[in-house]
Amino acid sequence: MVNIKQFVTDGVAKAGVGADALTGLLFWQPQRDITIVDLDQPTGAALANDSDWQIAADGAATTYIFFAEQLNPANKGGKSAVAPNGIKVRRGTVLQFNWLGQAAAQANALTVYYV
Numbered sequence: 001m002v003n004i005k006q007f008v009t010d011g012v013a014k015a016g017v018g019a020d021a022l023t024g025l026l027f028w029q030p031q032r033d034i035t036i037v038d039l040d041q042p043t044g045a046a047l048a049n050d051s052d053w054q055i056a057a058d059g060a061a062t063t064y065i066f067f068a069e070q071l072n073p074a075n076k077g078g079k080s081a082v083a084p085n086g087i088k089v090r091r092g093t094v095l096q097f098n099w100l101g102q103a104a105a106q107a108n109a110l111t112v113y114y115v
Contacts, residue, residue, distance in 0.1 A: 027095060041111070052098035
Protein backbone atom coordinates (compact mmCIF):
# COMPACT_ATOMS: atom_id res chain seq x y z
CA MET A 1 0.00 0.00 0.00
CA VAL A 2 1.30 3.45 -0.90
CA ASN A 3 1.48 6.01 1.91
CA ILE A 4 1.33 9.78 1.49
CA LYS A 5 3.05 12.64 3.26
CA GLN A 6 2.70 16.29 2.28
CA PHE A 7 5.09 19.22 2.76
CA VAL A 8 4.01 22.83 2.29
CA THR A 9 5.70 26.16 1.69
CA ASP A 10 4.90 29.07 3.98
CA GLY A 11 3.42 31.27 1.23
CA VAL A 12 5.56 34.21 2.42
CA ALA A 13 9.17 33.48 1.43
CA LYS A 14 10.56 32.47 -2.00
CA ALA A 15 12.72 29.68 -0.52
CA GLY A 16 12.84 27.63 2.65
CA VAL A 17 12.20 24.25 4.23
CA GLY A 18 8.86 22.57 3.63
CA ALA A 19 6.75 21.95 6.72
CA ASP A 20 4.90 18.67 7.26
CA ALA A 21 1.27 19.56 6.53
CA LEU A 22 0.00 17.56 9.53
CA THR A 23 2.61 18.24 12.22
CA GLY A 24 4.27 21.48 11.12
CA LEU A 25 7.70 19.87 11.61
CA LEU A 26 10.45 20.92 9.20
CA PHE A 27 11.79 17.38 8.89
CA TRP A 28 10.68 13.78 8.55
CA GLN A 29 12.50 10.88 10.15
CA PRO A 30 10.97 7.57 8.97
CA GLN A 31 11.10 4.86 11.62
CA ARG A 32 11.47 2.10 9.02
CA ASP A 33 13.21 1.71 5.67
CA ILE A 34 11.10 3.32 2.94
CA THR A 35 11.18 3.92 -0.79
CA ILE A 36 9.86 7.20 -2.17
CA VAL A 37 8.01 6.09 -5.30
CA ASP A 38 6.73 9.43 -6.58
CA LEU A 39 6.49 13.17 -5.93
CA ASP A 40 3.73 15.56 -7.04
CA GLN A 41 3.12 19.29 -6.93
CA PRO A 42 -0.02 20.60 -8.63
CA THR A 43 0.24 23.96 -10.36
CA GLY A 44 -0.46 26.84 -8.00
CA ALA A 45 -2.05 30.21 -8.73
CA ALA A 46 0.90 31.30 -10.91
CA LEU A 47 3.09 28.78 -12.72
CA ALA A 48 6.22 30.95 -12.35
CA ASN A 49 5.78 30.75 -8.57
CA ASP A 50 5.60 26.96 -8.35
CA SER A 51 8.43 25.61 -6.22
CA ASP A 52 11.41 23.54 -7.22
CA TRP A 53 12.36 21.07 -4.48
CA GLN A 54 15.62 19.58 -3.24
CA ILE A 55 15.81 16.71 -0.77
CA ALA A 56 18.28 16.97 2.12
CA ALA A 57 19.32 13.91 4.15
CA ASP A 58 20.80 14.20 7.63
CA GLY A 59 21.35 17.93 7.13
CA ALA A 60 23.20 17.66 3.80
CA ALA A 61 21.87 18.60 0.39
CA THR A 62 21.48 15.70 -2.02
CA THR A 63 21.51 15.59 -5.80
CA TYR A 64 17.77 14.95 -5.76
CA ILE A 65 16.50 18.21 -7.23
CA PHE A 66 13.08 18.35 -8.88
CA PHE A 67 11.85 21.27 -10.96
CA ALA A 68 8.21 22.33 -10.66
CA GLU A 69 7.53 21.24 -14.24
CA GLN A 70 8.73 17.70 -13.45
CA LEU A 71 6.36 17.46 -10.49
CA ASN A 72 3.23 18.78 -12.16
CA PRO A 73 0.79 15.86 -12.64
CA ALA A 74 -0.35 17.32 -15.98
CA ASN A 75 3.23 17.18 -17.31
CA LYS A 76 4.10 13.78 -15.85
CA GLY A 77 1.56 11.89 -17.94
CA GLY A 78 1.08 9.23 -15.27
CA LYS A 79 4.82 8.60 -14.90
CA SER A 80 6.74 8.78 -11.63
CA ALA A 81 9.12 11.68 -11.03
CA VAL A 82 11.54 9.22 -9.37
CA ALA A 83 11.14 6.19 -11.68
CA PRO A 84 12.25 3.53 -12.23
CA ASN A 85 13.66 2.58 -8.81
CA GLY A 86 12.44 5.32 -6.49
CA ILE A 87 14.54 6.83 -3.73
CA LYS A 88 15.62 4.44 -0.98
CA VAL A 89 15.70 5.90 2.52
CA ARG A 90 17.11 4.08 5.55
CA ARG A 91 15.30 4.07 8.86
CA GLY A 92 16.25 7.04 11.04
CA THR A 93 17.47 9.26 8.19
CA VAL A 94 16.37 12.86 8.75
CA LEU A 95 14.77 14.15 5.54
CA GLN A 96 14.04 17.76 4.69
CA PHE A 97 12.29 19.02 1.59
CA ASN A 98 13.74 22.42 0.67
CA TRP A 99 11.92 24.62 -1.78
CA LEU A 100 13.40 27.26 -4.06
CA GLY A 101 13.01 28.76 -7.51
CA GLN A 102 9.87 30.83 -6.96
CA ALA A 103 9.61 34.16 -8.80
CA ALA A 104 7.40 35.41 -5.96
CA ALA A 105 6.15 33.81 -2.76
CA GLN A 106 3.21 31.44 -3.20
CA ALA A 107 1.80 28.58 -1.15
CA ASN A 108 2.75 25.23 -2.70
CA ALA A 109 2.39 21.63 -1.57
CA LEU A 110 4.70 18.71 -2.35
CA THR A 111 3.11 15.28 -2.00
CA VAL A 112 5.50 12.41 -1.26
CA TYR A 113 4.31 8.88 -2.08
CA TYR A 114 6.20 6.09 -0.32
CA VAL A 115 6.11 2.39 0.51
